[in-house]
Amino acid sequence: MRIREFVESDWDQVWPVVREVVQAEETFPYDPAMTEAEARDIWIERPPGLTVVAVAGDRVLGTAKMGTNRPGRGSHVSTASFMVAAEARGQGVGTALCRYALDWAREHGYAGMQFNAVVESNHTAVTLYERLGFRIVGTVPGAFDHPKLGRVGLHVMYCEF
Helix, strand or coil, X not given: CEEEECCHHHHHHHHHHHHHHHHHCCCCCCCCCCCXXXXXXXXXXXXXXXXXXXXXXXXXXXXXXXXECCCHHXXXXXXXXXXXXXXXXXXXXXXXXXXHHHHHHXXXXXXXXXXXXXXXXXXXXXXXXXXXXXXXXXXXXXXXXXXXXEEEEEEEEEEEC
């Protein structure tokens, strides 16, 4: 597996991953009825941000986007989001994408990385982020309406560089 910058021809494989994750309604607050055009507009970062794909051969296993968390006086903190294809989960794709994003942010001079809305029931992601140096700095109770668990909290997580 390798991680590389997204190119236009990747979208045909990235879109099904994004659609699958969003329609599961368990980890991202995006509208499950979002169109392909809306998804593309949300997922493909514009410079100075970056969108990448994790690939094995010609197959996209996952994708990440990274950039500045907030403009102006908050622009010294980065953020990132990750999606992994169902058939590639549990194979280290998410870990590799997160490490890539952290390295990218450090190389670009950010002071840290903040995740604004990690669904607290997404134990795999929370554990991964904590293992890579993030800590939960707060939780908004009931801020995510999970389709099976009802309202669960959203963690704000931060990794200082």
